[in-house]
Amino acid sequence: MNRYFHHELHDLRSMLILIAEKANEAGRLAVEGFLSSDLEKTQHAVKLDDEIDALEIAIDRASVRYITLRSPVSSDVRLIFVAIKASHDLERAGDEAHSIAKRTRNILTRDGSVQNKVEIEAMSKLAFGMMKDAINCFLEEDLDLAESIIEQDKEVDRLNKENFKNLSMALRDGGIDPATQIETILISKSIERIADHAKNLAEEVIYLLTGE
């Protein structure tokens, strides 16, 4: 029997999907802004971050309300627990997008365009692919997909380390403004963090589906 308040769980799921889509879009726009020296895209990413913050608060409130008023158990409790944890991960992913957008704006203001794109493109493709998979494995309740995301994170970590090595060598050799080099290192790090959050989401979906 479906109870009259079960639609509130459905609403919670919808909010979680929405915040995930927005976080992924914010990250994608911020990185595209970097790769194509497009300030407008970075501004859009910053605007999305505000919406993500508001959604995280709404998800927290709805979750606490459901726990307090509806006495949930079993998979319903897990869903709420996952909603709270996942929305926090997604809010942090939104913060990383904001940070990428801000650093891109700094670079563009200083240098006019982004010169050193190193491995950002390949790395971001992987990270946002992981984020998209994380949303899909939640939607489709796909355990195999969730487990595959955890593996992909290792490649993002490797690319970030490579970026750090290359960029710090370039910093030592001179040529490009050191501030730009450092900000590019930090952008690489932000993408690596976004992949970490996608991995966390995958782990949360595994917990939702298996209870472990």
Next chain:
Amino acid sequence: MTDENKPIIEIRNFDFAYGDAQALFDINMDIREKEVTSFIGPSGCGKSTFLRCFNRMNDLIDIANIKGGEIKISDINIYDKEVDVIELRKHVGMVFQKSNPFPKSIYDNIAYGLRIQGIKQKSVLDGVVEECLRGAALWDEVKDRLNESALGMSGGQQQRLCIARALAVKPKILLMDEPCSALDPIATAKVEELIHQLKKQYTIIIVTHSMQQAARVSDKTAFFYLGKLIEFGKTDDIFMNPTDPQTEAYISGRFG
């Protein structure tokens, strides 16, 4: 379920005693129409006594004594001398802790109230019986055995039959005194679903010992302790962020 719903019951400075023992102290509250209001509190706090004041069930107790204040239902002071108590109870139906169907058929349980009002026309009675059983989410379960004894129904069905019977005289307000305390979780869920449906048409006041039930079914919650109304407000606020430390202690199980 919004604050815009107008008050249907207005309680002002209401004091009630059993003989010399005061049971309710200076109660003030508005109950709004088409809302579910829960009364919670430990045994002996006065919540059932208060509930029984709304249809003057306490008149049946010799030592019951209204010491002061008033209860108005639809702007009429129900303790005025000229108020017809039978008429009042038609407007304010009641469902009790233990289901108490008459030892008659399912059909006759619903039709009883109408028959004593003088309604005998079968087509009218048939219509009301179906309407009330549908209203109590019972029609599909019993439509093929309306002439069987109500006592053969399950506990949960009997309780919903009592709700259907209360609906037959077209009340505005339904009082429920621990309506699920004798029911299993599935029957309880069905009654709660029914309460949720009924509030579209009726104002419901429910006394319950289950705080989870109060949290699930009601728009407003009132916490009583030692005959006093300690806190009354939106159920969300009472359970998520009560203002009175006694409410907090009670709902979180730290009381006593």
